[in-house]
Amino acid sequence: MQTKALPLLAAAFASIAFGAQALDIRAGVLRVDYPALLPISRYDIRPDDLAFAGAMLADEDNATTGRFLGHSYETVTASTAPDMAMAALEEMLGTGIRYVVVDAKAPEIAALAERAAQDGALIFNSRAPDAALRSEACHANLLHIAPSNAMMADAVAQFAIWKQWKRWFLVSGSNPADRALADAYRHAAAKFGATIVEERIFEDTGGARRTDSGHVLVQRQLPTFLQGAEAHDVVIAADATDYFAAYLPFHLWTPRPVLGSAGLRPVAIHGAHEAWGATQFQNRFETLTRRHVMDEDFNTWLALRVLGEAVTRTSSNDPAVIEDYVLSEDFELAAFKGQKVTFRPWNGQLRQPILLYDGRITVSVSPQDGFLHRVSPLDTLGLDEPESNCTAFE
Secondary structure (H helix, E strand, C coil): CHHHHHHHHHHHHHHHHCCCCCEEEEEEEEEECCCCCCCCCHHHCCCCCCCHHHHHHHHHHHHHHHHHHCEEEEEEEEEECHHHHHHHHHHHHHCCCCEEEEECCHHHHHHHHHHHHCCCCEEEECCCCCCHHHCCCCCCCEEECCCCHHHHHHHHHHHHHHCCCCEEEEEEECCHHHHHHHHHHHHHHHHHCCEEEEEEEECCCCCCCCCCCHHHHHHHHHHHHHCCCCCCCEEEEECCCCCCHHHCCCCCCCCCCEEECCCEEEECCCCCCCHHHHHHHHHHHHHHHCCCCCHHHHHHHHHHHHHHHHHHHHCCCCHHHHHHHHCCCCCCECCCCCCCEEECCCCCEEECCEEEECCCCEEEEECCCCCCCCCCHHHHCCCCHHHCCCCCCC
């Protein structure tokens, strides 16, 4: 059976290669590094090659087909402080790069996309989850690989509803990113029929989050903070800044499952995910980097694979042609998540399943069975077309 498949595979490639022209595709990965406290856990320390490692693997994967078609791929990487991000982009654009994967927060993403548009360059957002970037603040040259806050919250909400955990105790942080994530969970509760019986805000008072006596203080303070809550099925944690949620699962007053920023967490990928052929992806990534994959790596890999697939299918390296193709109904890409991923043509968001991860295994994958949509079940996650105020793609 395998020997019969080889001539068929060669014929398929030959049909693509026929008439194809040699192309050089140069892309950039721009990572903006922000001042931050050490993470709560040493396991969460950011590796030096975060995001860049995904680019290395993507270049290898794109070259597999590219060599046959006469297409070459090169990715330039740069890390920078927020105030130097524009200069780093200018340098990339000055060398002729017209595809840039940006690992940055919303303010920098928006400014960089606006500047890139002047040169006809395409930006891939691999980090920022903000709703506005997919709605009223969208850009026609900005495609979102990173799942939004709404997609993540909806993924958690669907699982909770499927389990009949409909009474939520929402605990959120006090920082702007925490409040934005809490808003996403409020919207998800209303969207899928959950009730938020009570909300509390855990104030970020600044200072170090990890000290020798920190766990003792948290063990005493958190249960008291959570005491006397209305009867609830689950605790939903909205802690985008990673300040307190990791301590929640074993420091509740009333023992309940924790979902969201701790306990059962929504992620794009994790190092133990093996379903749908992901084992070979994990093995190749680990051989290349000597570590497990993280969301930033996967999002960067996926962005560059979107580019590679589009170049293969269109035989073009023109950003306008590439964007038209990826936003069309013809585009689809395998991403080791059980179904092909595609783009929402109204706001440039990549549709994709969300893994629900407990720190060791994939517990479940959303969208959950029974959540239907007239276009795709994946559109039950995040902003649907009637909810988005994005007009840039019209």
